[in-house]
Amino acid sequence: MSLGEFELIEQYFRRPAPRAVLGGGDDCALLAPAAGQQLAVSTDALVEGRHFLSTVPADRLGHKALAVNLSDLAACGAEPLAFTLSLSLPRVDEAWLAGFARGLLALADEHECDLVGGDTTAGPLVINITVFGQVPAGAALLRSGARPGDDIWISGRLGDARLALEAFRGAMSLDGRDFDAVRPALELPQPRVLLGQALRGVASSAIDVSDGLLGDLGHVLKASGVGAELDADAVPRGPVLARQPATLQRLCTLTGGDDYELLFTAPPALRAAVHQAELTAGTAVTRIGRIAAGPGLRLHDAQGRPVVHEAASFDHFR
Amino acid sequence: MSLGEFELIEQYFRRPAPRAVLGGGDDCALLAPAAGQQLAVSTDALVEGRHFLSTVPADRLGHKALAVNLSDLAACGAEPLAFTLSLSLPRVDEAWLAGFARGLLALADEHECDLVGGDTTAGPLVINITVFGQVPAGAALLRSGARPGDDIWISGRLGDARLALEAFRGAMSLDGRDFDAVRPALELPQPRVLLGQALRGVASSAIDVSDGLLGDLGHVLKASGVGAELDADAVPRGPVLARQPATLQRLCTLTGGDDYELLFTAPPALRAAVHQAELTAGTAVTRIGRIAAGPGLRLHDAQGRPVVHEAASFDHFR
Numbered sequence: 001m002s003l004g005e006f007e008l009i010e011q012y013f014r015r016p017a018p019r020a021v022l023g024g025g026d027d028c029a030l031l032a033p034a035a036g037q038q039l040a041v042s043t044d045a046l047v048e049g050r051h052f053l054s055t056v057p058a059d060r061l062g063h064k065a066l067a068v069n070l071s072d073l074a075a076c077g078a079e080p081l082a083f084t085l086s087l088s089l090p091r092v093d094e095a096w097l098a099g100f101a102r103g104l105l106a107l108a109d110e111h112e113c114d115l116v117g118g119d120t121t122a123g124p125l126v127i128n129i130t131v132f133g134q135v136p137a138g139a140a141l142l143r144s145g146a147r148p149g150d151d152i153w154i155s156g157r158l159g160d161a162r163l164a165l166e167a168f169r170g171a172m173s174l175d176g177r178d179f180d181a182v183r184p185a186l187e188l189p190q191p192r193v194l195l196g197q198a199l200r201g202v203a204s205s206a207i208d209v210s211d212g213l214l215g216d217l218g219h220v221l222k223a224s225g226v227g228a229e230l231d232a233d234a235v236p237r238g239p240v241l242a243r244q245p246a247t248l249q250r251l252c253t254l255t256g257g258d259d260y261e262l263l264f265t266a267p268p269a270l271r272a273a274v275h276q277a278e279l280t281a282g283t284a285v286t287r288i289g290r291i292a293a294g295p296g297l298r299l300h301d302a303q304g305r306p307v308v309h310e311a312a313s314f315d316h317f318r
Numbered sequence: 319m320s321l322g323e324f325e326l327i328e329q330y331f332r333r334p335a336p337r338a339v340l341g342g343g344d345d346c347a348l349l350a351p352a353a354g355q356q357l358a359v360s361t362d363a364l365v366e367g368r369h370f371l372s373t374v375p376a377d378r379l380g381h382k383a384l385a386v387n388l389s390d391l392a393a394c395g396a397e398p399l400a401f402t403l404s405l406s407l408p409r410v411d412e413a414w415l416a417g418f419a420r421g422l423l424a425l426a427d428e429h430e431c432d433l434v435g436g437d438t439t440a441g442p443l444v445i446n447i448t449v450f451g452q453v454p455a456g457a458a459l460l461r462s463g464a465r466p467g468d469d470i471w472i473s474g475r476l477g478d479a480r481l482a483l484e485a486f487r488g489a490m491s492l493d494g495r496d497f498d499a500v501r502p503a504l505e506l507p508q509p510r511v512l513l514g515q516a517l518r519g520v521a522s523s524a525i526d527v528s529d530g531l532l533g534d535l536g537h538v539l540k541a542s543g544v545g546a547e548l549d550a551d552a553v554p555r556g557p558v559l560a561r562q563p564a565t566l567q568r569l570c571t572l573t574g575g576d577d578y579e580l581l582f583t584a585p586p587a588l589r590a591a592v593h594q595a596e597l598t599a600g601t602a603v604t605r606i607g608r609i610a611a612g613p614g615l616r617l618h619d620a621q622g623r624p625v626v627h628e629a630a631s632f633d634h635f636r
Contacts (some may be wrong), residue, residue, distance in 0.1 A: 021356055025541070026461050027393035027525060028358035028451070032351075038339055039357060040346035041434065043402040043448060047441035075345035084361040086446050116359065119446075123365035126441065128404050130361060130448035133346070143344050207345060223343070 009092065009120045012101040013085065017114035020082050029116035031082055037134040039081075042072035048125040053168060058096045059103030060187040061127070066107045067189045068210065069131035071260040074196035075208040077141040078133030080113035086130075088123035111193055141199060141206035141264070146224035150204050150265040152289035153274060155192050157236045158213055159249065160185030162256030172248070178240045185238075189260040195285070198277035199264060206264035212255040214297065214309070216263055221297060230289035232309070233302035254299075254309055265291055327410065327438045330419040331403065335432035338400050347434035349400055355452040357399075360390035366443040371486060376414045378505040379445070380421030385507045386528065387449040388429055389578040392514035393526040395459040396451030398431035404448075406441035429511055459517060459524035459582070464542035466611035468522050468583040471592060471603050473510050475554045476531055477567065478503035480574030490566070496558045503556075507578040513603070516595035517582055524582035530573040532615065532627070534581055539615060548607035550627070551620035572617075572627055583609055 014024070021030035033039050046065050048054055056064075066083065073080055085104070108115060113131070164186040167174045174182070192208070199206060205224055209216045213235065221228055235253040242249070266274050271287075278285045292298075299307040332342070339348035351357050364383050366372055374382075384401065391398055403422070426433060431449070482504040485492045492500070510526070517524060523542055527534045531553065539546055553571040560567070584592050589605075596603045610616075617625040 021455075022458070022460070027390040028360045028396060028458070030394075030453070030458055031357040031359060032455065033357070039349040039351070039450075041349060041400075041402060041448075041450070042346045043404050043435060043437055043446075045404045045406060045437050045439055045444075045446065047406055047439050047444075050439055050441055072345040076348075078346060082359075084359060084448055086361050086363045086448075088363060088365055088444055117361060119362050121363055121365050121368055123368055123444065124442040126363075126365075126406060126444045126446075128361075128363065128437075128444075128446040130359075130402055130404075132357075132359070135348070137339075137350065140340070140346070140348055142340070 009097060012097045013115055013118060015105070015115065017082065017116045019112065019114045020116045024115065024117045029082070031132060033134040036137055038137050038140065040073055040076045040078035040133040040135050040140060041130065042069055043128065043130040044069050044072065045126060045128040056187060058099030062100040062103030063107050063188055065127045065129055066104050067191045067260060069129045070111055070113065070191035070193055071208040071210065073131055073133040074191050074193045075141065075206050075262060076135060077139060077196045077200040077206070078135040079197055080111045080193060081132045081134055082114045082116040083108070083129050083131040085115060085118040086128040087118065087120045088126040089120065090123070090125055139200045141196065141203050143205055143207050143220045143223035145205040146220050146226050146265040146291045147204055148226055148291050148293035150267055150291040151271065151287050152228060152230065152291060153264050153266065153285045154235065154288050155195055155262040155283050155285050157238050158209065158259050158261060159237050159241045159252030159256045161189065161258040162252040163241050163244070165258070174240070181240050182238065186258060189258070191260055192262045192281070192283055195262055195277060195281035195283045198280040202270050202273045202277055203264040203266050206262055209259040209261045209263050210257065212257040213263065214254050217297065220263070220265070227292040227294045227296045228289055229292055229298045229300065231302065232299050232307045234286065234288045236286045250309060327415060330415045331433055331436060333423070333433065335400065335434045337430065337432045338434045342433065342435045347400070349434070349450060351452040354455055356455050356458065358391055358394045358396035358451040358453050358458060359448065360387055361446065361448040362387050362390065363444060363446040374505060376417030377421030380418040381425050381506055383445045383447055384422050384425050385509045386578060387447045388431065388509035388511055389526040389528065391449055391451040392509050392511045393459065393524050393580060394453060395457060395514045395518040395524070396453040397515055398429045398511060399450045399452055400432045400434040401447050401449040403433060403436040404446040405436065405438050406444040407438065408441070408443055457518045459514065459521050461523055461525050461538045461541035463523040464538050464544050464583040464609045465522055466544055466609055467586065468609040469586055469589065469605050470546060470548065470607035470609060471582050471584065472553065472606050473513055473580040473601050473603050475556050476527065476577050476579060477555050477559045477570030477574045479507065479576040480570040481559050481562070483576070492558070499558050500556065504576060507576070509578055510580045510599070510601055513580055513595060513599035513601045516598040520588050520591045520595055521582040521584050524580055527577040527579045527581050528575065530575040531581065532572050535615065538581065538583070545610040545612045545614045546607055547610055547616045547618065549620065550617050550625045552604065552606045554604045568627060
């Protein structure tokens with residue numbers, strides 16, 4: 001790539017940043033959280049062949065690269081403010097860049113999150129985003145707040161992203177209509193930003209499900225020093241997944257990964273407040289278990305029979 | 319890599335983050351700039367083969383990855399607070415990781431900059447850092463403030479990093495002692511963080527020299543809507559470079575790149591204040607030219623004769 005091509009790339013991402021004091025184009029961007037607010041920061045990289053297939057349409061990749069980062073803000077109950085983009089590209093492909101920017105910036109606009117800086121270089125295809133949000137001081141949802149007796153809740157449905165991935169990989173087959181129904185879960189995840197904010201003051205802990213339900217619940221249990229009982233059959237799933245063999249349903253819902261739903265806990269006394277947050281955010285939530293005082297995670301089915309499941313969650317190093 | 323190896327990697331970077339409200343280990347880190355301060359943010363990626371040679375010692379690479387980001391904070395006059403690290407690694411090499419972490423965290427400690435989060439993945443060797451600093455509201459040094467008549471200043475010396483790179487590439491040869499003298503400029507750049515802060519209220523504009531003096535001065539001229547006259551012979555250089563042929567000296571000092579010195583402007587009435595900042599920071603500064611009202615950059619030598627030079631600065635896409 002030449003310097004001219006470098007500037008060409010930047011043009012796809014140049015736009016006003018009304019929520020920043022100073023947007024891109026200087027050595028730093030300047031952000032000013034509102035009075036009484038703390039800044040929430042998260043960073044996630046997507047590497048070709050590890051986090052996405054080379055066949056994914058560019059606009060969907062742009063969407064997903066920001067979505068997985070916004071999902072971390074959602075899990076903290078933070079309101080999106082801005083993000084930086086660091087892009088390593090093997091070549092300049094204007095159609096690809098236009099598509100990538102379109103998908104990325106459409107989601108950014110939807111969540112009023114300004115692109116305030118970045119870095120572009122020639123190299124293997126790696127997309128790194130760092131996202132900034134604000135949250136009232138002391139109000140962030142943490143992994144460490146789950147208490148014995150709390151309900152365990154999950155937003156949306158789990159497992160479709162993994163089902164789509166297995167179909168892409170050829171590990172199983174889905175007919176065209178079913179594939180079309182689950183593919184958006186993998187390629188166009190919707191970060192639960194409004195739900196996270198609505199759960200401030202309600203949820204005792206929260207995390208987003210990126211590595212699989214059991215693995216991410218394990219992070220909450222470890223950080224909170226508690227255990228849990230989970231009803232494996234209560235985990236919500238879509239109609240396509242519900243028609244698959246039981247073992248595949250368990251694999252996808254419990255350890256699927258790439259779901260970007262919110263897993264959270266709340267005291268039973270706050271169930272009405274949880275349902276109010278559900279209405280405010282327009283995202284369905286389902287109660288799937290209970291936090292226990294003793295350590296460990298016990299799975300049972302709808303009839304209360306123990307479920308044995310290897311807790312091997314999605315691993316980016318497979 | 320397995321999940322176990324992933325956790326192993328994280329151990330090298332796990333440590334307290336006293337300057338953050340919440341450090342790593344949750345979905346987001348939480349930062350709270352002090353009252354009246356804005357948050358300065360910058361991001362830079364280093365890709366193997368583009369920004370560093372595969373032969374560079376790991377501790378020096380760790381140092382440089384953070385140094386180039388701190389240099390952006392310096393150019394804004396911001397005080398470092400925290401950073402996130404996103405690391406894509408082709409394999410788990412404990413000796414390499416230990417060295418990388420040692421170099422990275424030593425520089426972080428020196429500048430009291432906390433590692434507050436990150437992301438590790440298998441993939442090509444790419445290091446992405448996003449750095450956060452704070453600066454009093456309205457006091458950030460910008461590229462856009464240069465005014466006609468302002469002096470143009472540069473910190474330290476330019477060109478040694480490029481000279482070392484050319485020797486590494488075999489484009490020229492240096493004897494062992496000379497090579498040892500210039501190699502730290504390439505591998506262990508010292509971000510001018512204290513100087514940047516000392517120049518708040520003194521410098522009218524600033525930028526760090528990462529792409530080469532002429533290219534980076536060009537950014538200031540464009541952002542400020544001004545031109546400049548520069549004395550090419552006044553640009554400070556070290557004794558090894560000063561013994562090289564004149565054309566090589568010009569190449570290295572004017573368009574070398576990777577210098578991470580501060581290029582700044584200030585009104586002549588503030589020369590004493592500039593020298594006070596020099597003393598405060600312990601970093602020498604040299605006056606090398608003057609901002610002009612008319613557009614364009616005119617180079618002359620010590621005798622005032624015009625110098626013709628291709629303004630092709632360091633390009634990460636070569």
